[in-house]
Amino acid sequence: MNSIALEVKDLVKTFALDGTTINAVDHVSFQVKSGEFVALVGPSGSGKTTMLSILAALLSPTNGQVLIDGQDMAEMNDKRRVKLRREKIGFTFQSNNLIPFLTAQENVEFMLRLNGKADKAGRVRSAEILARLGLNDRLHSLPAQLSGGQQQRVAIARALIHNPSVVLADEPTASLDTERAFQVVETFAHLIHENNRAGIIVTHDLRMCQFVDRVLQMRDGKLVQTYEAKEEIVQLAMGTLRH
Amino acid sequence: MGPNIRWTGRTKMKNIFLAFYLALKEVIRNRGRFFLVSLVIALITLLVLFIAALGEGLANGNRQYVANLDAQLIVFLEKSDYIISSSRLETNTLRSVRRVDGVADAGPIYTSSTEIVSLAEPLKVSMLAAEAGRPGMPAVIEGNYFRSSTARETVIDRNVALRSGLKVGDEITIRSTQGVEDEFFRLKVVGMVAGQSYFFQPTIFVPSATWEKVRPQSEADLNSSTAYPNILAVKVTDPSQADVVKARLLATVPNIEVTDIATTINNIPGYSAQQGTVQTQGFFTLLIGVLVIGGFFQIQILQKVPQIGVLKAIGSSNGVVGWAAVIQIIVVTAMGVAIGGGLTYLFSLGFPPTIPLVFNGSRSVIAIALLLTIGPLGGMVSIIYAVRIEPLKALRLG
Numbered sequence: 047m048n049s050i051a052l053e054v055k056d057l058v059k060t061f062a063l064d065g066t067t068i069n070a071v072d073h074v075s076f077q078v079k080s081g082e083f084v085a086l087v088g089p090s091g092s093g094k095t096t097m098l099s100i101l102a103a104l105l106s107p108t109n110g111q112v113l114i115d116g117q118d119m120a121e122m123n124d125k126r127r128v129k130l131r132r133e134k135i136g137f138t139f140q141s142n143n144l145i146p147f148l149t150a151q152e153n154v155e156f157m158l159r160l161n162g163k164a165d166k167a168g169r170v171r172s173a174e175i176l177a178r179l180g181l182n183d184r185l186h187s188l189p190a191q192l193s194g195g196q197q198q199r200v201a202i203a204r205a206l207i208h209n210p211s212v213v214l215a216d217e218p219t220a221s222l223d224t225e226r227a228f229q230v231v232e233t234f235a236h237l238i239h240e241n242n243r244a245g246i247i248v249t250h251d252l253r254m255c256q257f258v259d260r261v262l263q264m265r266d267g268k269l270v271q272t273y274e275a276k277e278e279i280v281q282l283a284m285g286t287l288r289h
Numbered sequence: 290m291g292p293n294i295r296w297t298g299r300t301k302m303k304n305i306f307l308a309f310y311l312a313l314k315e316v317i318r319n320r321g322r323f324f325l326v327s328l329v330i331a332l333i334t335l336l337v338l339f340i341a342a343l344g345e346g347l348a349n350g351n352r353q354y355v356a357n358l359d360a361q362l363i364v365f366l367e368k369s370d371y372i373i374s375s376s377r378l379e380t381n382t383l384r385s386v387r388r389v390d391g392v393a394d395a396g397p398i399y400t401s402s403t404e405i406v407s408l409a410e411p412l413k414v415s416m417l418a419a420e421a422g423r424p425g426m427p428a429v430i431e432g433n434y435f436r437s438s439t440a441r442e443t444v445i446d447r448n449v450a451l452r453s454g455l456k457v458g459d460e461i462t463i464r465s466t467q468g469v470e471d472e473f474f475r476l477k478v479v480g481m482v483a484g485q486s487y488f489f490q491p492t493i494f495v496p497s498a499t500w501e502k503v504r505p506q507s508e509a510d511l512n513s514s515t516a517y518p519n520i521l522a523v524k525v526t527d528p529s530q531a532d533v534v535k536a537r538l539l540a541t542v543p544n545i546e547v548t549d550i551a552t553t554i555n556n557i558p559g560y561s562a563q564q565g566t567v568q569t570q571g572f573f574t575l576l577i578g579v580l581v582i583g584g585f586f587q588i589q590i591l592q593k594v595p596q597i598g599v600l601k602a603i604g605s606s607n608g609v610v611g612w613a614a615v616i617q618i619i620v621v622t623a624m625g626v627a628i629g630g631g632l633t634y635l636f637s638l639g640f641p642p643t644i645p646l647v648f649n650g651s652r653s654v655i656a657i658a659l660l661l662t663i664g665p666l667g668g669m670v671s672i673i674y675a676v677r678i679e680p681l682k683a684l685r686l687g
Binding site: 099102104105125128129131132133135137139143144145146147148152156157159160161162188204 | 303307310311314315318319596599600601602603604605606609680681684
């Protein structure tokens, strides 16, 4: 049985804006197990990006707990949070994902360097994972020499190379055409399952949900719906789901 | 405690290695851009080094003879305010000074200026008189001293030889205004001394009696055949007791004032004002350098905000980001200073000896040291900015 990699307990994040308090995340709780790929969906302003920022230890919650491998982020100081991000979390962003002056392989290896694990085995592993993502002939290319889809695949390799417990992806398909977007998310899903990591993808594109195991729908900061049945998820992705 | 210290040390080392890796990779991969920044630093270096060399050259031109005197104290006429040209000592002052306890030797120095007219192009020179073998007369590096105090002979400064092509054994003609008439005197070059510029001019040395005869003088002075020295250079037996000897001189010899070499130099007319001007120019060039370099690195950091955001989001510490910025700035500055130093050297080879540029002075070393600090100093704001970048805002997640 897979262990719980990520646990969110009664999470609240409020912002003050022009004298009023906005509940960006409003008492949200859920768990993600190792080997599970979860989509966080919702309209713009629903709180999903705020949620992802908290999960990535980039933003502190107002209330509630986030536990990664049982470690409570709230109890950590800034240094330990940085360490947590480095060791336990893999992250891909919408854009500006890669270090522009490092080659594809160097970008992936950089996570190993950060964790003090850059060695020959790591070099072989980074080449393997990039080859697995169809980039074996682009190992020494700089990001500017890669297409948007190739860059996202390098970012995925970087997010997984150091065996993090949780892999987070923020709209990784936002700048890709449909075909590339499907390829990227499908590969991402395979790697999450293969490597037994907990994966969370934030997306506004419901079509991408066909590759995930569970869909969490947010609205106005609240978790309003969870889809777990494969049939439901496929219907949601196809746009044919009826409530 | 022990293991914790070791862990912290290891982490710091790891951070610095990572910072080196990032900084050098970026410089190598963007070498065109960084080379351009280095070129700007090189141009600032060129400017600063030339100003430093000019300052050193001008200072040398003004003070070289006085600075190289084999003496610790200078005796002036009382109330001359330590200004050489204002001082004219009595002839018996020299004997009185030599008798003072603690004085090893003293030599008279007579100053004037003239023009060598026997050259293809007339050359203005300082004409000094001093006694051979006494303080005030530099060591001869070629040829001999004058045979007597009345000999029509001269020992020339190497700068005169460099500018005119004169050598030992040649004869020169100098022009001297005597009253209202121009008179011409022939002098034989019998020796040469190392660089001894005085009052921005290369120098020729003549015996004291000859000096009195050939120096430019007014109608009133023409009636006198006695040479009055401007100053006396005093060599003391124990240099550490110079202040004691100075007090003794003031107490026992009438109508004099005594000071050290540094004060004498600072009171050479125009010296302090000129050096102040050059140093102000140098200071403002460095200041502008700091601002320009600071601006460059700040723009670069602003362009790299998303990149730094990614680095921090994936777990790079502030230490890694900050050190990478520092190392990069140091590397680029060092490159710029090295290029600028090389360019300065190449340019200096083409300058004629009439332009007073001296590159081997301590000023050049200080200028290089200061130039190496302007990068990190100018980049300070950008380093602080880089460390303070919040990944959330940089990645526009917040």
